[in-house]
Amino acid sequence: MAFPYFTLTPENQQKWDDIISTIPSFVADTYSDLDSTYDYVCDQLESPFIENKKCWDEFYDKWADAFYTK
Numbered sequence: 001m002a003f004p005y006f007t008l009t010p011e012n013q014q015k016w017d018d019i020i021s022t023i024p025s026f027v028a029d030t031y032s033d034l035d036s037t038y039d040y041v042c043d044q045l046e047s048p049f050i051e052n053k054k055c056w057d058e059f060y061d062k063w064a065d066a067f068y069t070k
Contacts, residue, residue: 006049016055019044020062027066037063 008016019041026032026040041059042048049055 004047005051006045006047006055008052008055015045020058023059023062024066027063032067034060034063034067037067 006012006016022044023037023041027037030036032040038050038059049059
């Protein structure tokens with residue numbers, strides 16, 4: 001069964017913000033690389049988001065900040 005891609009709508013903006021805000025602690029606790037952190041976020045969203053450029057860019061920036069400053 002294929003999952004629909006995550007879309008950033010007003011209805012799910014808070015869910016996205018809540019999950020993205022956990023990335024720094026997740027990376028600090030697990031030393032997670034990009035792929036593992038992406039999987040973690042997808043698990044939390046219950047949906048992949050790689051097709052959403054705005055989400056991907058925000059995710060990557062948050063991950064890179066956490067990963068390279070640990």
